[in-house]
Amino acid sequence: MALNIGLRRMQRAVRAARQAGRHAPSVIVVGAGMSGLGTGIQLARAGVTDFTIVEQSDGVGGTWRDNTYPGSGCDVPSHLYSFSFASKTDWSRRFAEQPEILTYAEQCVERYGLAPHLRLGTTVNDACFDEASGTWKVSVTSAQGGSEVLDADAVVFACGQLNRPAIPDLPGLDSFGGPTWHSARWDHGVDLKGKRVAVVGSGASAIQFVPPVAAEAGQLSIFQRSSNYVLPKPDRVYGRRERWLLSHVRAYELAYRWRIYWSLETKWLAFRKDSWAGRFLGKMITKGIRAEVVSERMPEESVVPDYPVGCKRLLISNDWYPAILRPTVEVVNEPIDHVETDAVVTADGKRRPADVLIFGTGFHTTDFLSSIPITGRNGRTLASAWEDGARAYLGITVSGFPNCFLLYGPNTNLGHNSILFMVERQLNVVLQALALHTEARCADGVAADGVSAIEVTADAYDRDDARIQRLMAGTTWVNGCRSWYKTASGRVTNNWPTWTVRYWLDTLRLRPGDMKVTTTLPVAPVAACDMGETSPSASEALPVAGPVSAHPIAT
Numbered sequence: 001m002a003l004n005i006g007l008r009r010m011q012r013a014v015r016a017a018r019q020a021g022r023h024a025p026s027v028i029v030v031g032a033g034m035s036g037l038g039t040g041i042q043l044a045r046a047g048v049t050d051f052t053i054v055e056q057s058d059g060v061g062g063t064w065r066d067n068t069y070p071g072s073g074c075d076v077p078s079h080l081y082s083f084s085f086a087s088k089t090d091w092s093r094r095f096a097e098q099p100e101i102l103t104y105a106e107q108c109v110e111r112y113g114l115a116p117h118l119r120l121g122t123t124v125n126d127a128c129f130d131e132a133s134g135t136w137k138v139s140v141t142s143a144q145g146g147s148e149v150l151d152a153d154a155v156v157f158a159c160g161q162l163n164r165p166a167i168p169d170l171p172g173l174d175s176f177g178g179p180t181w182h183s184a185r186w187d188h189g190v191d192l193k194g195k196r197v198a199v200v201g202s203g204a205s206a207i208q209f210v211p212p213v214a215a216e217a218g219q220l221s222i223f224q225r226s227s228n229y230v231l232p233k234p235d236r237v238y239g240r241r242e243r244w245l246l247s248h249v250r251a252y253e254l255a256y257r258w259r260i261y262w263s264l265e266t267k268w269l270a271f272r273k274d275s276w277a278g279r280f281l282g283k284m285i286t287k288g289i290r291a292e293v294v295s296e297r298m299p300e301e302s303v304v305p306d307y308p309v310g311c312k313r314l315l316i317s318n319d320w321y322p323a324i325l326r327p328t329v330e331v332v333n334e335p336i337d338h339v340e341t342d343a344v345v346t347a348d349g350k351r352r353p354a355d356v357l358i359f360g361t362g363f364h365t366t367d368f369l370s371s372i373p374i375t376g377r378n379g380r381t382l383a384s385a386w387e388d389g390a391r392a393y394l395g396i397t398v399s400g401f402p403n404c405f406l407l408y409g410p411n412t413n414l415g416h417n418s419i420l421f422m423v424e425r426q427l428n429v430v431l432q433a434l435a436l437h438t439e440a441r442c443a444d445g446v447a448a449d450g451v452s453a454i455e456v457t458a459d460a461y462d463r464d465d466a467r468i469q470r471l472m473a474g475t476t477w478v479n480g481c482r483s484w485y486k487t488a489s490g491r492v493t494n495n496w497p498t499w500t501v502r503y504w505l506d507t508l509r510l511r512p513g514d515m516k517v518t519t520t521l522p523v524a525p526v527a528a529c530d531m532g533e534t535s536p537s538a539s540e541a542l543p544v545a546g547p548v549s550a551h552p553i554a555t
């Protein structure tokens with residue numbers, strides 16, 4: 001998968017900078033989920049030593065640290081859910097469960113010596129590009145309450161799309177007397193044995209935790225707004241021989257990864273709007289559900305979706321239908337009206353008593369990075385740049401925000417393949433950009449302490465966004481279903497709209513002409529960032545020097 005162009009280019013640039021007595025760029029990475037750790041690994045491999053990974057929680061792993069609910073696990077075969085540059089070859093089963101994935105994340109820290117670069121329990125509050133110094137000022141607060149402003153040549157936001165739990169504002173929710181939690185904040189202290197449990201939502205998380213909860217609970221009511229297309233999960237434990245081969249024969253492991261990649265990639269055919277593959281898949285799944293699940297107790301409306309396949313996430317499970325068919329489980333399609341101290345009441349006035357209330361209601365997803373005010377050139381904020389919905393060039397960088405990169409950013413989520421594949425491709429671009437940044441600083445004639453900024457041109461940014469939205473019009477996501485992929489106005493902000501192999505090609509090399517590097521003479525600071533008292537540039541307003549060079553790049 002790799003062709004590590006970015007890594008090799010960055011290694012060369014860092015070596016050359018050191019030889020010329022210049023400094024390699026310093027980088028702040030926000031988030032220590034898989035994307036942040038992948039960034040750390042690649043920076044370390046490139047020879048960058050001055051980088052800090054800032055993480056608000058007290059551990060690494062992001063998604064896999066948060067989602068400890070029973071049944072939590074991957075729905076992508078795990079060999080493709082590890083970085084090709086830091087692969088894990090000894091997965092115990094085809095679809096690994098959460099503890100094994102979290103262990104992989106922790107092993108990455110150990111294997112690549114990331115621990116000294118980690119600042120856990122530290123929240124990034126805001127970030128601002130300081131034009132005078134060409135650096136990012138990032139204000140952070142530690143769990144102990146101490147605040148400071150960090151400074152680096154570049155910043156990488158690896159904050160994920162799925163980690164801010166969304167809980168519906170149900171009337172009476174505050175009055176509920178029993179324990180209540182979101183799937184990403186599971187309360188393992190509560191014993192569900194024999195309890196009356198109410199679950200709101202039936203998405204990807206719920207279909208994983210409902211079966212184990214159903215096995216424990218005395219009575220389970222699932223409040224469902226939409227049903228899902230659910231395919232069987234071709235899971236199995238790896239035998240000893242196979243594990244040995246995967247761990248010791250690199251060619252075998254690579255071939256296995258490729259097979260997984262291409263078998264997932266062909267599923268894209270079903271995600272195209274009104275495609276024959278989508279219609280065929282939808283019919284097959286529906287036929288199976290009608291034959292095996294629909295009954296007097298389980299009416300069609302509870303299990304047969306009323307939207308095209310893929311419009312919401314296509315789910316895989318072997319135990320969802322057996323779970324909802326248990327006599328102690330009820331799927332409720334009536335909307336919730338309100339919550340009482342010990343019950344959930346639906347619009348038809350029916351009361352379902354509940355001791356515990358669990359939300360599998362997903363995350364705030366379309367307002368990317370909204371919790372961190374980010375200011376780029378000329379005091380322009382990311383929020384204002386994204387007034388009409390989040391967007392980024394290849395999901396990675398935004399016009400007017402130099403030396404700033406996003407991982408798993410807008411339009412890089414998938415419905416059919418591994419997110420880590422996408423993150424790897426993004427890192428290939430980030431490293432190429434950082435290499436250009438480093439080379440520009442070291443170019444002949446540039447003052448030793450000159451500053452440089454690399455950014456996407458406004459033209460390339462707009463062109464890429466128009467292309468993404470044009471391709472999006474041909475996907476199943478623009479169909480009339482509700483999903484976490486789109487804003488209230490219907491703009492699909494989260495998903496990549498075509499084959500991932502196209503993304504691979506698009507992210508192979510930075511395109512000449514799409515980026516520009518500006519090299520500037522060093523000057524006194526200008527008042528751009530208001531970072532409080534600790535900011536070196538908060539109180540002065542001096543002019544910025546003109547560029548020594550401002551040119552499109554040639555790769």
Ligand SMILES: Cc1cc2nc3c(=O)[nH]c(=O)nc-3n(C[C@H](O)[C@H](O)[C@H](O)COP(=O)(O)OP(=O)(O)OC[C@H]3O[C@@H](n4cnc5c(N)ncnc54)[C@H](O)[C@@H]3O)c2cc1C
Binds near residue numbers: 067074161
């Ligand atoms: C339950 C679940 C299952 C999934 N399963 C799959 C799967 O099978 N296959 C797949 O490809 N994808 C899956 N995904 C998507 C998954 O999110 C990605 O694959 C991947 O883990 C994202 O990693 P990330 O590092 O980009 O984001 P995250 O894992 O969300 O990590 C972001 C990190 O940034 C930190 N952060 C955020 N804001 C700040 C701040 N202001 N200051 C400091 N730190 C901050 C967060 O605390 C978090 O640790 C799943 C998602 C969920 C929720």
Ligand SMILES: NC(=O)c1ccc[n+]([C@@H]2O[C@H](COP(=O)([O-])OP(=O)(O)OC[C@H]3O[C@@H](n4cnc5c(N)ncnc54)[C@H](OP(=O)(O)O)[C@@H]3O)[C@@H](O)[C@H]2O)c1
Binds near residue numbers: 074162201225
């Ligand atoms: N590896 C895996 O298998 C796995 C597991 C978990 C999560 N994930 C990833 O994480 C994403 C999010 O999964 P998720 O299940 O946490 O969230 P989700 O897919 O967004 O599902 C949320 C569920 O809650 C329902 N809901 C939301 N608001 C509601 C309300 N106000 N009232 C009633 N019901 C409400 C939704 O109904 P509607 O459908 O009608 O909106 C949906 O059924 C997935 O799409 C996937 O990418 C992957």
